[in-house]
Amino acid sequence: xxxxxxVAENLTKRYRTRVKAEGLGAGVKALFQPNYRExxxxxxxxxxxxxxxxxxxxxxxxAGKSTTIKMLTGILHPTGGAMQVLGYNPVENRRELCAHIGxxxxxxxxxxxxxxxxxxxxxxxxxxxxxxxERRRRVDVLAQRFGLGEFLHTPVRKLSLGQRIRxxxxxxxxxxxxxxxxxxxxxxLDVVVKQAIRELILEWNREKGMTVFLTSHDPGDxxxxxxxxxxxxxxxxxxxxxxxxxxxxxxxxxxxxxxFFRPQALPAxxxxxxxxxxxxxxxxxxxxxxxxxEVMTAVTNAGGVADITVNDPPMEEIITxxxxxxxxxx
Amino acid sequence: xxxARKYFVIARIHVQNAFAYRANVISGLxxxxxxxxxxxSLWQAIYQxxxxxxxxxxxxxxxxxxxELVVFGCRTPIVSKINEDVKTGAMxxxxxxxxxxxxxxxxxxxxxxxxxxxxxxxxxxxLGFLFVGPIPNFRWAxxxxxxxxxxxxxALQFSSMVAIGLTxxxxxxxxxxYLIFQKLVFMLDVFLPVEFLPVxxxxxxxALPFSYVAWGPAKLFVDFTWSLFFRIVPMxxxxxxxxxxxxxxxxxxxxxxxxxxxG
Numbered sequence: 001x002x003x004x005x006x007v008a009e010n011l012t013k014r015y016r017t018r019v020k021a022e023g024l025g026a027g028v029k030a031l032f033q034p035n036y037r038e039x040x041x042x043x044x045x046x047x048x049x050x051x052x053x054x055x056x057x058x059x060x061x062x063a064g065k066s067t068t069i070k071m072l073t074g075i076l077h078p079t080g081g082a083m084q085v086l087g088y089n090p091v092e093n094r095r096e097l098c099a100h101i102g103x104x105x106x107x108x109x110x111x112x113x114x115x116x117x118x119x120x121x122x123x124x125x126x127x128x129x130x131x132x133x134e135r136r137r138r139v140d141v142l143a144q145r146f147g148l149g150e151f152l153h154t155p156v157r158k159l160s161l162g163q164r165i166r167x168x169x170x171x172x173x174x175x176x177x178x179x180x181x182x183x184x185x186x187x188x189l190d191v192v193v194k195q196a197i198r199e200l201i202l203e204w205n206r207e208k209g210m211t212v213f214l215t216s217h218d219p220g221d222x223x224x225x226x227x228x229x230x231x232x233x234x235x236x237x238x239x240x241x242x243x244x245x246x247x248x249x250x251x252x253x254x255x256x257x258x259x260f261f262r263p264q265a266l267p268a269x270x271x272x273x274x275x276x277x278x279x280x281x282x283x284x285x286x287x288x289x290x291x292x293x294e295v296m297t298a299v300t301n302a303g304g305v306a307d308i309t310v311n312d313p314p315m316e317e318i319i320t321x322x323x324x325x326x327x328x329x330x
Numbered sequence: 331x332x333x334a335r336k337y338f339v340i341a342r343i344h345v346q347n348a349f350a351y352r353a354n355v356i357s358g359l360x361x362x363x364x365x366x367x368x369x370x371s372l373w374q375a376i377y378q379x380x381x382x383x384x385x386x387x388x389x390x391x392x393x394x395x396x397x398e399l400v401v402f403g404c405r406t407p408i409v410s411k412i413n414e415d416v417k418t419g420a421m422x423x424x425x426x427x428x429x430x431x432x433x434x435x436x437x438x439x440x441x442x443x444x445x446x447x448x449x450x451x452x453x454x455x456x457l458g459f460l461f462v463g464p465i466p467n468f469r470w471a472x473x474x475x476x477x478x479x480x481x482x483x484x485a486l487q488f489s490s491m492v493a494i495g496l497t498x499x500x501x502x503x504x505x506x507x508y509l510i511f512q513k514l515v516f517m518l519d520v521f522l523p524v525e526f527l528p529v530x531x532x533x534x535x536x537a538l539p540f541s542y543v544a545w546g547p548a549k550l551f552v553d554f555t556w557s558l559f560f561r562i563v564p565m566x567x568x569x570x571x572x573x574x575x576x577x578x579x580x581x582x583x584x585x586x587x588x589x590x591x592x593g
Binding site: 070073074075076077094095098099101103105108110114115119122123124125126127128129 | 338339346423428429
């Protein structure tokens, strides 16, 4: 039995875009003799994803992440290479494939904005051929797990972003896909909602063995959801390793921002870089050297804390560190 | 069976949705009533006695009621919706579902159109009886043919709107195309029966698709004859096929471009 959920071999995507030169003359000339420029969005990447695996597919903006997802889901046709998703060729068998995959694009809604989620679920149930009794049972389970009960009958356009994303993910799980493609699923959400969504995805993976293919700019998503990370840049895979290794090498810093009621001095600590500014301090903690709990205790012991937040360093910083490390090694 | 069920559910939910927006329904009904009243008064001032171009006053008012019923019945935001889906790239994301985009839009529109026809149909009949009484010499036996022609008129209007919406794949701004279509339907079809146009224009109007959206079914409604039926319905079928073919062609070439080049 094939244990691969996704196989990509030498996958390439070249876009052809029209180039408009400056000036009126060039504009008129372009009417009769248009100029085109070709751009490689994905340059022959190869990888496999096992069934039940949770992969983070990360990289800077324009790296080719979304293009790869679009090719794997059959939205875009590749220029070259071969791919198989659940044994289907997404180009030739898109209709068959789409019954087995779920997609959540954080910045695009797959729900019908003017309809309440319950109607969207009914339509999706019919579209995916789920009978009414089974659809109602699944909606009940999802509504309970995702806490959708209170807004199940409110038009989607009236929901908050967090509520909408919960509905989006629930909608993608309604037909129990074998692979869930998540493109920036937690963008713009608050910490509590992000955490709830991560737990739900993990739970679904544990219970149903669902494969997860995630792209995100939030290191927290990568750290909490995935076990393997693949970094892509300019259409090439530059790193493919376990999230544990990535964590030890790059996700080992936390940023604590503290606001005090009055100017406050903090004790120097090994593994902590401090930037103090009157009543605010930003502490960058190397968690390999000093546990975050110790730093939090030291800060609260200093007294006069008005507000405190703990964040991961931005994904861009982590990716920059990965690239710098590679260049240094090269 | 499963295919039919999915499109049936899509249509059913859109009917429910149409009933949910009460303000839209009420304002539409008021606008329809006002429109019919204004033109009823206008035609009353024009008609002193007898008939004009073969239409009595009663017939011309019922004609207007029928053409406006088709127009109001077909009021769906389909052109702007397709436009938006093409421009924002949302159409690409719909490829992820086991549903055909055009068939989905058709099912959704059928739901809305059915709901619209229910609302406006009852009002249309009430207004007709209130203003001018029953249609003179109405041919009850022709009702199935009138309904068929009405259905084809609605289908032609829908396929034309889909085709216009899909021109967004090629045109940066296709609002002018829609505006011209709307005006031509209004001038050659809704506002005046084709028989009221100059003779040289009548031939042109009867060869173009615009007249077959509402003039065809409304003419059969107020003055049914078999010869007219056999002239109008084949033209409706022809133009419906042409518009549907054009819409599918635009869709396929647009999707191919989208899948090859990201839109």
